[in-house]
Amino acid sequence: MNEVILCPEGLRARSEPLWLDARRKTPLSFVSHAHADHIGRHVEAIGTAPTLALMSQRLRGARTRPRALEYGKPIRLGSLTVELFPAGHILGSAQIRITRDGHRTVYTGDLNTARARTAEPLEVVPCDTLVIESTFGEPRYRFPPREEVVERMAAFAELALAEGRVPVFVAYALGKAQEATRILGERGFRVKVHPEAWVCCEIYESFGVRFPGASRLDGPPASGEVVVTTPRGRFGASLGRRVRTCYLSGWAVDPGIRYRMGVDEALPLSDHADFDGLVEYARATGAGEVLTTHGSAERLARELRARGIAARALVPSPQLELF
Ligand SMILES: [Zn+2]
The missing domain is CATH 3.40.50.10890 (Rossmann fold)
Known part of the structure; x- marks a missing residue:
């Protein structure tokens, strides 16, 4: 079963107290990279060593306990196995793969399919469910080489x-x-x-x-x-x-x-994948289910479905209008 769900504090794991890029304080959050909209003053944070160093520079005074993981070295967290892979976005940026009962869910954070000089190159992470960012998830966002x-x-x-x-x-x-x-x-x-x-x-x-x-x-x-x-x-x-x-x-x-x-x-020097890059990445992971988040989530999900990929947007459900 897909292991990433949306709750009021943002994305989190379904089975264990592990949040993903939460901005409010949580007991334990994975931090995909140190941009302001992905960090928070958590009790404990999992990320790469560069991400945790950049985050502590940006959140001076935060008493977060850092737990640095290396790419490709899985650890156990309760019933989960988690492993980080390069996302190609900025130095230290990581995707996380969470495996439970054999089902592999990947959350990308921000990712870039174009090769940068100052970030580790993106790695395609095979998975069953892919939760992918959608910043430039519209066909008009196509970048030159x-x-x-x-x-x-x-x-x-x-x-x-x-x-x-x-x-x-x-x-x-x-x-x-x-x-x-x-x-x-x-x-x-x-x-x-x-x-x-x-x-x-x-x-x-x-x-x-x-x-x-x-x-x-x-x-x-x-x-x-x-x-x-x-x-x-x-x-x-x-x-x-x-x-x-x-x-x-x-x-x-x-x-x-x-x-x-x-x-x-x-x-257009971008540290995010363009539209074609996102579509290509979703396909390359072999995921049977794609959930889009951040940015043009609804549009990217629609475009993926039009290309034969089972996709839906992972966004808060609209509030019921009360009158
Ligand atoms: Zn970012």
Whole structure:
């Protein structure tokens, strides 16, 4: 029987007190990765070592007991066997496979099918029931190959520098900023990273990820330097007026994003799978039942059913209207 159910605190295991990416305090939660909408001040948390380190940086003062698991090393939790696998989303991101009485349920957390430079590559996890995130679960979200996006990032930076301006890439502080920093450094740019993102770079470095050519932004960037900053940080830094800004996100495929973000350019460097990636992943696991969650859950479930995969959205049932 499927082992993942939805309750008022979010997703949890049916048979044991194990929550999945709960945001409210729980006795024990699996944390798929350290983005804000997946972490909480739990009594005890299961995750990879990078996830638990990033989470404690983000939730300073939390007294959560960390229980770090390695990918591919199963443990017993009461009647369950649980095992983590790379999700390809950010450093340390993990899917969890929960097995009970021979039935294997996988919860993906956020996942990325495109190969990133700063995250462990996604592993396809065979299962009977798949609970999959649906952030970009609509057909209009199709991203170009990553190397094409990388070329466009480099071209954007080169053009801005040639015009005597500072190229400023705006990226989420954890995950996207590290990927952008690594990409730009590999392309030979000198990169200055906003402190809010640099603290995450330092944790990445403690797990062996290198950032060639990059350092913390401590003052106005020098001529020839490229800046990686966060949506919040871009307004605080004294970057002057001679900037050209580029927002890095899967949402870049939405028309009007440049206007909404107030940037000169937007490029779809995504740490989530696109629509085709999600469909392909659901098929590759061989799951006989797919439950969609987060984001466009209803739409992705419908699209999967249209492709012959038994799928439904795992979302709270609508409240009864009382009058
Ligand atoms: Zn995430």
